[in-house]
Each structure stands twice: as C-alpha cells, then as structure tokens.
Amino acid sequence: MKTILFRYMATAISVILSSVTFASAAVTPLPDPNIWAREYDDFYSYSTAILEYYGLPGFSHQDNTGAGVGNLDIVVMTNSSGTSNPDGFEDPMLSVSGGTSNSFEGIWGAGVRDNGPVYVSQLLDYMHTNFAPDANIPVFIFDMAEPGNSNQDLYVIGEVRIRDAQGNIVANWVFDDVKDGALDNSGGDYDWVLSPGIVSDGNVTVETNLGSGSRDFVVYAPEMNLSLYDIEGYTFEGLFAMKELEGKGEELYITSAFAAYVPPVATAEPASLLLIATGLPLFWVGLRRKNG
Numbered sequence: 027m028k029t030i031l032f033r034y035m036a037t038a039i040s041v042i043l044s045s046v047t048f049a050s051a052a053v054t055p056l057p058d059p060n061i062w063a064r065e066y067d068d069f070y071s072y073s074t075a076i077l078e079y080y081g082l083p084g085f086s087h088q089d090n091t092g093a094g095v096g097n098l099d100i101v102v103m104t105n106s107s108g109t110s111n112p113d114g115f116e117d118p119m120l121s122v123s124g125g126t127s128n129s130f131e132g133i134w135g136a137g138v139r140d141n142g143p144v145y146v147s148q149l150l151d152y153m154h155t156n157f158a159p160d161a162n163i164p165v166f167i168f169d170m171a172e173p174g175n176s177n178q179d180l181y182v183i184g185e186v187r188i189r190d191a192q193g194n195i196v197a198n199w200v201f202d203d204v205k206d207g208a209l210d211n212s213g214g215d216y217d218w219v220l221s222p223g224i225v226s227d228g229n230v231t232v233e234t235n236l237g238s239g240s241r242d243f244v245v246y247a248p249e250m251n252l253s254l255y256d257i258e259g260y261t262f263e264g265l266f267a268m269k270e271l272e273g274k275g276e277e278l279y280i281t282s283a284f285a286a287y288v289p290p291v292a293t294a295e296p297a298s299l300l301l302i303a304t305g306l307p308l309f310w311v312g313l314r315r316k317n318g
C-alpha cells in the first residue's frame with residue numbers, strides 16, 4: 027500500500043509540473059518513464075492496464091478514443107484488410123491472425139506498400155497540425171489480441187530508421203531486450219521482448235489481454251526527435267516483428283492520445299522548487315521498490 031501511495035504521489039507531482047507544457051486537454055502526457063515504464067533498448071514501454079490500476083488520469087485501458095482506424099491517427103499495422111491512412115501516408119501493414127500464421131515481420135514507411143514512402147517532413151507536418159505544435163516524438167500504441175488461455179503472451183521487436191535521400195541510414199532506434207542500440211539477430215533470432223497477457227510491476231498483476239480494440243502498451247523512444255531530421259528526401263520506416271501469435275491480429279498506431287514525457291524544468295519559483303524537492307525522494311523510493 028505504501029508503494030502505491032508513493033508512486034501515485036510522485037506521478038501526481040510530475041504530471042502537475044509537466045502539464046503546463048501541453049495546451050491541448052485531449053492529449054495525455056506520459057508520466058515519468060523512470061517510475062512507470064520499462065526500458066527496452068532505445069524505447070520505453072508503458073502498460074495502460076498498470077497505469078489504470080494506479081488511477082492515473084487519462085489511461086483507461088479499454089478506451090480507444092483517438093486510436094484506431096477511422097480516427098486521426100496513423101495506422102502502422104492493422105488486422106483490417108483494405109485499410110488506408112489519412113493524408114496519403116503509406117498503407118498499413120496487415121497483421122496475422124493465429125489461424126493464419128504464428129509469426130509476423132514487416133516494414134512500414136519504406137515504400138513497400140501503396141502511398142509510400144513516409145517522409146520525415148510529411149510525418150512532422152501531420153503531427154504538428156493534428157497532434158500538437160510541439161509534437162516531435164512519435165508515440166505508438168500496441169494493441170495485442172491473444173486468446174485468454176496459456177498462449178496469451180507474445181514476443182515482439184522493432185526498429186525505426188531514418189534514411190537520407192540516398193537511402194543511407196542516418197539514425198535508428200531499437201526496441202529489443204538487450205540495451206546496446208542495435209537490433210541483433212545473430213544466430214538467426216532476435217532479442218525478443220516478452221509482451222505478456224498479464225502484466226506485473228512486481229507488486230500487482232493485471233490482465234491486459236482483453237481482446238482487440240484496447241490500448242495495451244504505449245511506447246516511444248525519448249531520443250526520436252524527428253525535428254532533427256526534417257530534411258528534404260529523408261524517410262521514416264519501422265521494422266516490426268512478432269512471434270507466438272494466436273487469436274486475432276495485433277494493431278500498432280502512431281497516436282495523438284499521448285505525448286512523450288517532458289521532464290519538469292526547475293524555475294526560481296519557490297513553489298515549484300518545493301514540489302521538486304518533495305518529489306525526488308519519492309522517485310527514489312519508487313524505483314528502489316520496483317527493482318527490489
């Protein structure tokens with residue numbers, strides 16, 4: 027109980043401090059990943075089921091508002107064939123149902139599909155217009171749909187790459203289980219990340235695998251600031267792979283519902299300094315208990 031209280035207080039403080047950055051009420055800023063997320067190489071992954079359990083506002087696990095086909099968001103992978111994206115973005119990848127195959131690998135954005143490739147400037151313009159004027163870091167939602175039995179886990183890896191006009195990779199961000207900035211598949215296999223049907227933070231366990239149409243995991247890479255690559259001809263692509271798939275197909279979106287965490291900036295204002303001074307020990311307690 028103490029841990030829950032500490033974690034809630036720490037996040038309430040960090041949300042208060044960071045919320046002034048966001049003018050739009052529709053966008054929920056992600057809480058401090060050092061407390062609330064798990065780190066997978068260059069990315070952080072939040073479980074909305076865990077965030078909802080602890081009562082963080084804006085993280086209703088089964089509320090899919092702002093996500094999915096038919097909304098403003100950009101669909102990277104879907105289980106609905108024939109789906110197209112807004113504003114001429116490349117058509118989404120089609121995921122697989124467990125009856126078809128139990129593994130998946132595809133690349134979105136590289137021009138493999140109709141309406142590609144995805145240009146960095148095109149993606150940035152869309153995010154600035156439809157998400158927020160300062161939205162430079164894409165935030166992804168992963169919606170898993172596995173059967174409610176002993177097969178409800180799956181495994182996943184990913185890599186986002188920026189290429190220059192000549193096709194050279196100029197930046198990349200990896201989502202896998204070894205923190206080395208590289209997507210290793212030596213020996214013919216990736217360093218897979220477990221995507222569990224039942225999530226745990228070490229203190230509580232919560233069912234997250236409740237079918238298709240729920241925002242199970244929210245993922246972003248803090249260093250993926252696309253404004254640094256807003257150069258003519260630069261393209262954005264994502265490799266995505268999964269295994270041990272059953273049930274319905276999984277889905278992946280670039281979402282307007284959440285914004286990347288913005289660390290609070292200390293000012294000379296006494297009230298802010300007091301909040302930060304109060305918050306630091308709480309962050310430490312939360313981390314220590316989480317890891318211990």
Ligand SMILES: [Ca+2]
Pocket residue numbers: 169170171234235236237238239240241242
């Ligand atoms: Ca789901």
Ligand SMILES: [Ca+2]
Pocket residue numbers: 123124170171172173271272273274275276
């Ligand atoms: Ca599935």
Ligand SMILES: [Ca+2]
Pocket residue numbers: 172177178179180270271272
């Ligand atoms: Ca499975």
Ligand SMILES: [Ca+2]
Pocket residue numbers: 067200202203204205206207208209210217
């Ligand atoms: Ca790695």
